[in-house]
Amino acid sequence: DVKVTQSSRYLVKRTGEKVFLECVQDMDHENMFWYRQDPGLGLRLIYFSYDVKMKEKGDIPEGYSVSREKKERFSLILESASTNQTSMYLCASSLLLDRQTSTDTQYFGPGTRLTVL
Amino acid sequence: QKEVEQDPGPLSVPEGAIVSLNCTYSNSAFQYFMWYRQYSRKGPELLMYTYSSGNKEDGRFTAQVDKSSKYISLFIRDSQPSDSATYLCAMSEVTGGYQKVTFGIGTKLQVIP
Numbered sequence: 692d693v694k695v696t697q698s699s700r701y702l703v704k705r706t707g708e709k710v711f712l713e714c715v716q717d718m719d720h721e722n723m724f725w726y727r728q729d730p731g732l733g734l735r736l737i738y739f740s741y742d743v744k745m746k747e748k749g750d751i752p753e754g755y756s757v758s759r760e761k762k763e764r765f766s767l768i769l770e771s772a773s774t775n776q777t778s779m780y781l782c783a784s785s786l787l788l789d790r791q792t793s794t795d796t797q798y799f800g801p802g803t804r805l806t807v808l
Numbered sequence: 809q810k811e812v813e814q815d816p817g818p819l820s821v822p823e824g825a826i827v828s829l830n831c832t833y834s835n836s837a838f839q840y841f842m843w844y845r846q847y848s849r850k851g852p853e854l855l856m857y858t859y860s861s862g863n864k865e866d867g868r869f870t871a872q873v874d875k876s877s878k879y880i881s882l883f884i885r886d887s888q889p890s891d892s893a894t895y896l897c898a899m900s901e902v903t904g905g906y907q908k909v910t911f912g913i914g915t916k917l918q919v920i921p
Contacts, residue, residue: 695851731816733913734852734896741906781851796842797909799851 694718695800697782703806710769712803714782722785723765724797725749725757727778734781740765772807779804811835814897814912823921827884831897831912834878838899838910841873843882846894846914855895856882887919 698713716723724739726749736749738757746757754776758766765784769776783797814831821827829843840859844852858864861875870883880899884891897912 700849731913733814734911736909747906783851796854796857799844799853801851802849 695782695784695798697800697803699803700801701804703808704772705808706773708772710772710805712767712780712805714765714767714800715763716784716798717763718784718798719762720784720786720798721762723759724783725755725765725767726781726783727751728781728802729778737767774807777805777807809834812897812899812910812912815915816913818916818918820918820920821887823887823889823919825887825919827887827891827917829882829884829895829915829917831880832878833880833899835899835901835910836878837901837903839902840900841871841880842898842900843871844896844898844911846896848893852896889919889921892918
């Protein structure tokens, strides 16, 4: 079974702090994703990565950065946390399948509920 | 207008009922259609995916896609309390050389014993 783990289930930080959210997958997946999930807004893609040291902006990258130094690990960084970044953060990974013929089945971690005070 | 519309519910049904969950979409480029289930305080897990219009069945679950109407459905037969969760529809398109997945906001389902 694919396992995606996230470093913390719950996190409380103060405005202006630098926050690191870590995600590790154990199935040698090429693709990794960071989403945030908010009531009424659903899942929104922040950043994704298709390879080590590679990153692409998603729909809402502002205020975030990412790092992928190893294939199994994808980190989300909040350089200076703000209250509007209070949310559930979900990491996902998937295989790099033939993009023209097969969908990109994503496996999600349990999520990190971040509160910024 | 959102690309994917999904009624957030909540939807409450008695055990054993047939449940119908639906999403509409506006982007004709969507090729793959998926349903994820998310239990409280957990990450989403893939239930089913389909390509193009038609039906796909997996046990008590049936996914239906009508591309002409831009409408997808998930039916759950003989619903069980363990089916109580939030169900997210998701759709993907190939853009810029990769697959982009767009999720609905999820419908919260409660199956009452």
